[in-house]
Amino acid sequence: MKQKVLAAVLVCTMVGGMMATVSADEGLKIGYTVQSMENAYFVSIVDGMKKAANERGIDLIVADAAADPAKHINQIQDFISQGVDAIIISPVDQEAPKDAVKEAQEAGIPVISLDQEVEGSDAFFGIDETEYGRMGGQIAGEWLNAKEEDGTIDDILDDDGKIEVAVGRYDLIKSVIDRADGLKAGLEETYTGDKEIVFVSEQNAANADEGYQIAETALTANPEISVYVCINDSSALGVYEACSQHKEHTADNTCIVGLDALDEALKLISEDTMYKGTVDIQPGEKGNQVFDIVEEVLANGPIEEQVVYDMKQVTIENVSDYDIAK
Numbered sequence: 001m002k003q004k005v006l007a008a009v010l011v012c013t014m015v016g017g018m019m020a021t022v023s024a025d026e027g028l029k030i031g032y033t034v035q036s037m038e039n040a041y042f043v044s045i046v047d048g049m050k051k052a053a054n055e056r057g058i059d060l061i062v063a064d065a066a067a068d069p070a071k072h073i074n075q076i077q078d079f080i081s082q083g084v085d086a087i088i089i090s091p092v093d094q095e096a097p098k099d100a101v102k103e104a105q106e107a108g109i110p111v112i113s114l115d116q117e118v119e120g121s122d123a124f125f126g127i128d129e130t131e132y133g134r135m136g137g138q139i140a141g142e143w144l145n146a147k148e149e150d151g152t153i154d155d156i157l158d159d160d161g162k163i164e165v166a167v168g169r170y171d172l173i174k175s176v177i178d179r180a181d182g183l184k185a186g187l188e189e190t191y192t193g194d195k196e197i198v199f200v201s202e203q204n205a206a207n208a209d210e211g212y213q214i215a216e217t218a219l220t221a222n223p224e225i226s227v228y229v230c231i232n233d234s235s236a237l238g239v240y241e242a243c244s245q246h247k248e249h250t251a252d253n254t255c256i257v258g259l260d261a262l263d264e265a266l267k268l269i270s271e272d273t274m275y276k277g278t279v280d281i282q283p284g285e286k287g288n289q290v291f292d293i294v295e296e297v298l299a300n301g302p303i304e305e306q307v308v309y310d311m312k313q314v315t316i317e318n319v320s321d322y323d324i325a326k
Helices: 041-055 069-082 098-106 130-149 173-192 208-221 233-244 265-271 281-300
Strands: 012-017 018-021 029-034 059-064 084-089 110-114 123-126 163-169 197-204 227-230 255-257 275-280 312-314
Touching: 018 098, 029 041, 029 069, 041 059, 041 069, 041 233, 041 281, 059 069, 069 084, 069 098, 084 281, 098 110, 098 208, 110 281, 123 281, 130 173, 130 255, 130 275, 130 312, 163 173, 163 208, 163 233, 173 197, 173 227, 197 208, 208 233, 208 281, 227 233, 233 275, 265 275
Parallel strands: 012 059, 029 059, 029 084, 084 110, 110 123, 163 197, 163 227, 227 255, 255 275
Antiparallel strands: 012 018, 275 312
């Protein structure tokens, strides 16, 4: 792929309606409308983009949609008026921005979907959502298998002899429904014991506050839940905080699994806590990789096939491979 060499970078980040300019020079200008900067995963994405933009001499404008689909539309229209060369979008709602995407393309500006796809975009760089969830569910299934093998499975069963599971979903985004279903499938496919798995709670949660709230609700109704599988680490970290306030939940009888491999999650995994695992899609590196895709589209036109993220499970067995902030 032909690499453009540019001189300097203008990085502008929308924070509370204010725009902060880091440095300036002429170069390729790209707008990124991000789903929500309340989500630590997207903070990592943006940090990676800023670093890559600085290294590659790209003028980057980042606008936070704050989980509001209407803001995506307004931000795309703002990018069009600013004459950007390309737009990247991580949509809150995959349907809402379709007309704005067409408007950008009619203005000669390609649009690249990142993480979730907006139909009609010029390229899609994202996760195999079902497999992403399945890999997280497998971690929880292996934890249950270990309990079977060491003879402690009875310690986590409810009064009816069943394994109670709570799922942190996010059904507001169509593709993330597949991720949550993958979590459940991976758990059920991996567990080889004869105990019945029952999903006693399935609620939407995308960040730590929502994760805390759904765990508190679930624990009130079903205090014997032993497994929590969540669609991201942000919500799983909220679940962990809630469970930590209930002394009956310990590292021996509770399994929490998230996705994204955020630093705080990795730290808890390394300390052998209730937080048993996550799946790493290296969000910090996606910034540089998505710029490769942008340049490919600018040079050669739309990419028909999805460009799929690499993924890796992270548990106590391999978390030492990571440089974890103390």
